[in-house]
Amino acid sequence: MTITSPTLSEAADTYAKARLGLYIDGAWRDGAAGRSFDIINPATEEVLGQVARAEESDIAEALAAAERAFPAWRDTSAFERARILNKTVALLRERAPEIGRLMAIEQGKPLKDAVMEVVRVSGTLEWCAQETRRLYGRIIPTDVDTSLTVRYEPVGVVGAIVPWNFPAGSPMRKMSAAIAAGCSLVIKASQEVPATVCALAQAFHDAGLPAGVLNLVFGRGAETAHQLIDAPQTRLIAFTGSVPVGKELAARAGGLMKPTIMELGGHAPVIVCADADPILAARRASAAKWANAGQVCTSPSRFFVHESIVEEFTAEMVRQAEALTIGDPLETGVTMGPLINAKRVESISHLVDDAVAHGATVAYGGERIGESGYYYAPTILTNVPMDAEVMFEEPFGPIAPITSFTDLDEAIAAANDLPFGLAAYGFTESAATADKLVRGFEAGILSINHCGGSVTEAPSGGVKESGIGRESGPEGVQAYLITKRISHKLR
Structure with missing residues (x-):
């Protein structure tokens, strides 16, 4: 970074x-x-x-x-x-x-x-x-x-x-x-x-x-x-x-x-299946996660990664965060700027502290940057339990909470276990699994093998709340x- x-x-x-x-x-x-x-x-x-x-x-x-x-x-x-x-x-x-x-x-x-x-x-x-x-x-x-x-x-x-x-x-x-x-x-x-x-x-x-x-x-x-x-x-x-x-x-x-x-608002889940390429998935998810410092309603904000590839996925997420250049948005080469105001910084700090208190590990970031400006480091949390606040409250900031799963049906159920349903993302090499994700996700905006957001030509909107x-x-x-x-x- x-x-x-x-x-x-x-x-x-x-x-x-x-x-x-x-x-x-x-x-x-x-x-x-x-x-x-x-x-x-x-x-x-x-x-x-x-x-x-x-x-x-x-x-x-x-x-x-x-x-x-x-x-x-x-x-x-x-x-x-x-x-x-x-x-x-x-x-x-x-x-x-x-x-x-x-x-x-x-x-x-x-x-x-x-x-x-x-x-x-x-x-x-x-x-x-x-x-x-x-x-x-x-x-x-x-x-x-x-x-x-x-x-x-x-x-x-x-x-x-x-x-x-x-x-x-x-x-x-x-x-x-x-x-x-x-x-x-x-x-x-x-x-x-x-x-x-x-x-x-x-x-x-x-x-x-x-x-x-x-x-x-x-x-x-x-x-x-x-x-x-x-x-x-x-x-x-x-x-x-x-x-x-x-x-x-x-x-x-x-x-x-x-x-x-x-x-x-939403709280977009990302399910990375066992057959997915963990490096490619992490790179594409990172591009969406850190965009606008995570202040995007469709930002990927809950990561469910199969236990067989979670370590590779996490390591690449960390590498992508390390590669970011954070600072003055007018300067050439900057890839992530500040949050919009002090309240956002306070909210992100609270979510990180709460996750750690519930047993999560900070794999990267987890702190405010500098003494002036509303900068917060891109933060990757691992082993995040489902009762941590960041797993059920939309972070609207640069936090990527990661948890592992073994059973896809259980992962889909966890992804849907919130009153929100704006966007959802899945990564898999199987057409059958992709269809299962599309049918299973309760969301109005779905992307498979990338984390694409809204486009002019197609409808965007959510379900549930x-x-x-x-x-x-x-x-x-x-x-x-x-x-x-x-x-x-x-x-």
Whole structure:
């Protein structure tokens, strides 16, 4: 593990040039009361700047703007919507290096990964721009004097709430699908990473998106979310975040009979079967485990490895961790940056201490790095008992707890023995075993012989307590539509 030192002035100077604020009805503004949130650089703990805090009146104005904009955007042709979205795509690709730099500074992921995230979200938007021209209805055969059809229409004003771990990816999933479907929206993004999403909004603005179709606010989570849910204008709530918060918001929306899209947390199991290549499995699992310092909802986070290969697998996991370069996300060659804030560091430290107290062994890492910045070493735990907290609480950080198994059925049962079901991964050389894993895993996202996450073209989402609905793919756009059945007597 190589450690680099952060550069204070470069990050501050770059961030000082960023546009920050509320984007309401096509204009940038401060909050009504002039209040703001501090933005902290996770690599240095220095204050980078402030972003406006939306008051209740600001959110009310954003909702009113979205309501005014919706009828015209709904009636805009698919071709015109696609034209504006494709122009936004071009701007995002052109601006990817500068947006990625802002993301690396405020969120802490390595610069290369941050730039690639912007490129990926431009692909998400491009795909949705194409999909808006494929929102077909259908004609149903019936009596000769009756026409029976089905058509899809945008649901209306959307209230969206997104987290900090993918500053471009999470907002764009909501914005691209909703706007492509013909909806308008008010999105509450994380005040910890505001510059990235502000840059996305600016790209939509510069591409000619009509005022009010997209509105961006920053506010306290619960109070802002409650206002979006309770508002008479909103017809759908789209949320990405933790299971407890998702449950609370879904219950509140359900009381008003408002549909929701809930992309919630998980605790992704990895089963490495006896016939798998332990070195290859460890390398591919490591690539996913240490990405974004483990702050990914689909991150592999519980490793069940057959007893015959667990030592080889663990040794390679350690070698992969040793090869990481940890430090300033702006520096070339850095492969893992800091965690987002002090709370994440405290949470990871607690999980490691608890696992050790239950009998686990720290094979690598297990400690905070440095005296400034929210750095924590990639940590590999072995012989982790099932009653250790890290085995049933999502770590959302750089911890890889490993336990061995002898019977595959028991491993599958252990993998499913949680209320979560977002992602699951398996490694095997047998087609029959792969099929058994696919059939056995209780999860919405499955990968065999790798730990792949979400892709634009295919649906993503969880089962059990990991969520409701799907994002990405045709299902992701369909979620923002209502279905109308029309029966027309011809004579």
